Amino acid sequence: MQPTKQQMQLLDKVSTAIHEAGHLTVALALNIECEASARLVPNDHTKNWMEERYWTGTTRALFMTSVVAVAGAVADYWRDDPGVEAWQIDDYLDEALDELSPSDVAQFPSPGKRPRAVARALALLRNHKRFFEWAVVELVVCEEINEDDAAEQFLISLEVG
Ligand SMILES: [Zn+2]
Numbered sequence: 644m645q646p647t648k649q650q651m652q653l654l655d656k657v658s659t660a661i662h663e664a665g666h667l668t669v670a671l672a673l674n675i676e677c678e679a680s681a682r683l684v685p686n687d688h689t690k691n692w693m694e695e696r697y698w699t700g701t702t703r704a705l706f707m708t709s710v711v712a713v714a715g716a717v718a719d720y721w722r723d724d725p726g727v728e729a730w731q732i733d734d735y736l737d738e739a740l741d742e743l744s745p746s747d748v749a750q751f752p753s754p755g756k757r758p759r760a761v762a763r764a765l766a767l768l769r770n771h772k773r774f775f776e777w778a779v780v781e782l783v784v785c786e787e788i789n790e791d792d793a794a795e796q797f798l799i800s801l802e803v804g
Pocket residue numbers: 662666715716744747
Protein backbone atom coordinates (compact mmCIF):
# COMPACT_ATOMS: atom_id res chain seq x y z
CA MET A 644 0.00 0.00 0.00
CA GLN A 645 1.32 3.42 -0.93
CA PRO A 646 1.60 5.86 1.95
CA THR A 647 -0.71 8.85 1.71
CA LYS A 648 0.69 12.34 1.29
CA GLN A 649 -0.19 13.04 4.92
CA GLN A 650 1.80 10.00 6.05
CA MET A 651 4.74 11.05 3.88
CA GLN A 652 4.65 14.52 5.40
CA LEU A 653 4.63 13.10 8.92
CA LEU A 654 7.52 10.73 8.17
CA ASP A 655 9.48 13.62 6.73
CA LYS A 656 8.70 15.74 9.78
CA VAL A 657 9.98 12.99 12.08
CA SER A 658 13.15 12.62 9.98
CA THR A 659 13.77 16.35 10.09
CA ALA A 660 13.17 16.40 13.85
CA ILE A 661 15.67 13.54 14.33
CA HIS A 662 18.30 15.42 12.35
CA GLU A 663 17.87 18.70 14.26
CA ALA A 664 17.64 16.89 17.61
CA GLY A 665 21.04 15.40 16.74
CA HIS A 666 22.61 18.84 16.30
CA LEU A 667 20.88 20.21 19.40
CA THR A 668 21.78 17.29 21.68
CA VAL A 669 25.45 17.33 20.76
CA ALA A 670 25.70 21.13 21.02
CA LEU A 671 24.33 20.98 24.58
CA ALA A 672 26.37 17.91 25.48
CA LEU A 673 29.57 19.72 24.51
CA ASN A 674 28.61 22.85 26.42
CA ILE A 675 25.42 23.09 28.44
CA GLU A 676 25.84 26.87 28.60
CA CYS A 677 25.82 27.22 24.86
CA GLU A 678 22.23 28.50 24.42
CA ALA A 679 21.06 26.22 21.66
CA SER A 680 17.65 26.16 20.02
CA ALA A 681 16.04 24.28 17.14
CA ARG A 682 13.01 24.67 14.93
CA LEU A 683 11.24 23.06 12.03
CA VAL A 684 9.53 25.03 9.26
CA PRO A 685 7.55 23.80 6.26
CA ASN A 686 9.87 23.57 3.27
CA ASP A 687 9.40 26.50 0.91
CA HIS A 688 11.04 24.57 -1.95
CA THR A 689 13.41 27.39 -2.76
CA LYS A 690 16.37 25.07 -2.20
CA ASN A 691 16.86 22.56 -5.02
CA TRP A 692 18.59 19.96 -2.90
CA MET A 693 15.48 19.73 -0.74
CA GLU A 694 12.82 19.62 -3.42
CA GLU A 695 11.33 16.30 -2.27
CA ARG A 696 11.14 17.29 1.36
CA TYR A 697 8.17 18.76 3.22
CA TRP A 698 10.05 20.12 6.22
CA THR A 699 13.29 21.88 6.83
CA GLY A 700 15.02 22.56 10.12
CA THR A 701 17.60 24.74 11.73
CA THR A 702 19.58 24.50 14.93
CA ARG A 703 21.32 27.53 16.34
CA ALA A 704 24.03 27.24 18.94
CA LEU A 705 26.61 29.63 20.29
CA PHE A 706 29.00 26.76 20.33
CA MET A 707 29.18 25.37 16.78
CA THR A 708 31.94 22.89 16.12
CA SER A 709 32.62 20.25 13.51
CA VAL A 710 31.26 17.66 15.96
CA VAL A 711 27.96 19.56 16.15
CA ALA A 712 27.95 19.91 12.35
CA VAL A 713 28.20 16.14 11.74
CA ALA A 714 25.74 15.31 14.54
CA GLY A 715 22.61 15.82 12.41
CA ALA A 716 23.74 13.27 9.83
CA VAL A 717 25.03 10.95 12.56
CA ALA A 718 21.57 11.04 14.20
CA ASP A 719 19.95 10.15 10.84
CA TYR A 720 21.99 6.95 10.55
CA TRP A 721 21.84 6.10 14.24
CA ARG A 722 18.02 6.16 14.24
CA ASP A 723 17.91 3.87 11.20
CA ASP A 724 20.31 1.44 12.87
CA PRO A 725 20.87 1.85 16.63
CA GLY A 726 23.83 -0.55 16.51
CA VAL A 727 25.65 1.34 13.75
CA GLU A 728 29.39 1.90 14.21
CA ALA A 729 31.03 5.28 13.73
CA TRP A 730 33.26 4.04 10.88
CA GLN A 731 30.15 2.83 9.00
CA ILE A 732 28.56 6.27 9.32
CA ASP A 733 31.77 7.85 8.08
CA ASP A 734 31.68 5.56 5.03
CA TYR A 735 28.03 6.46 4.36
CA LEU A 736 28.87 10.16 4.57
CA ASP A 737 31.29 9.82 1.67
CA GLU A 738 28.39 8.82 -0.57
CA ALA A 739 25.77 11.14 0.91
CA LEU A 740 27.53 14.50 0.91
CA ASP A 741 25.34 16.01 -1.81
CA GLU A 742 22.13 14.94 -0.02
CA LEU A 743 23.14 16.74 3.14
CA SER A 744 22.57 20.34 4.07
CA PRO A 745 25.28 22.47 2.42
CA SER A 746 25.53 24.53 5.60
CA ASP A 747 26.29 21.34 7.56
CA VAL A 748 28.83 20.13 5.01
CA ALA A 749 30.54 23.53 5.01
CA GLN A 750 31.33 22.99 8.68
CA PHE A 751 32.38 19.35 8.41
CA PRO A 752 35.96 18.65 9.40
CA SER A 753 38.45 17.65 6.72
CA PRO A 754 38.00 13.99 5.62
CA GLY A 755 41.00 12.94 7.71
CA LYS A 756 39.49 14.36 10.90
CA ARG A 757 35.89 13.39 10.15
CA PRO A 758 35.99 9.84 11.65
CA ARG A 759 36.90 11.29 15.05
CA ALA A 760 34.14 13.91 14.88
CA VAL A 761 31.59 11.25 13.85
CA ALA A 762 32.70 8.93 16.67
CA ARG A 763 32.44 11.74 19.21
CA ALA A 764 28.98 12.82 18.00
CA LEU A 765 27.71 9.21 18.06
CA ALA A 766 29.05 8.65 21.60
CA LEU A 767 27.44 11.88 22.82
CA LEU A 768 24.10 10.97 21.23
CA ARG A 769 24.18 7.55 22.89
CA ASN A 770 25.04 9.14 26.26
CA HIS A 771 22.25 11.69 25.97
CA LYS A 772 19.59 9.51 24.40
CA ARG A 773 16.95 10.62 26.90
CA PHE A 774 17.29 14.29 25.93
CA PHE A 775 17.51 13.38 22.26
CA GLU A 776 14.24 11.42 22.39
CA TRP A 777 12.54 14.33 24.19
CA ALA A 778 13.82 16.78 21.56
CA VAL A 779 12.52 14.65 18.66
CA VAL A 780 9.00 14.50 20.13
CA GLU A 781 9.06 18.19 21.05
CA LEU A 782 10.06 19.20 17.53
CA VAL A 783 7.42 16.99 15.91
CA VAL A 784 4.69 18.32 18.20
CA CYS A 785 5.70 21.97 18.75
CA GLU A 786 8.11 22.56 15.85
CA GLU A 787 10.35 24.61 18.11
CA ILE A 788 12.59 24.26 21.14
CA ASN A 789 13.76 27.53 22.62
CA GLU A 790 17.05 28.03 24.45
CA ASP A 791 15.52 27.99 27.94
CA ASP A 792 13.52 24.81 27.42
CA ALA A 793 16.48 23.10 25.79
CA ALA A 794 18.80 23.97 28.68
CA GLU A 795 16.23 23.03 31.33
CA GLN A 796 15.36 19.70 29.74
CA PHE A 797 19.02 18.89 29.22
CA LEU A 798 19.72 19.40 32.93
CA ILE A 799 16.67 17.31 33.89
CA SER A 800 17.83 14.51 31.59
CA LEU A 801 21.23 14.54 33.32
CA GLU A 802 19.64 14.22 36.75
CA VAL A 803 17.35 11.39 35.71
CA GLY A 804 20.40 9.67 34.25
ZN1 LIG B 1 21.93 19.62 9.75
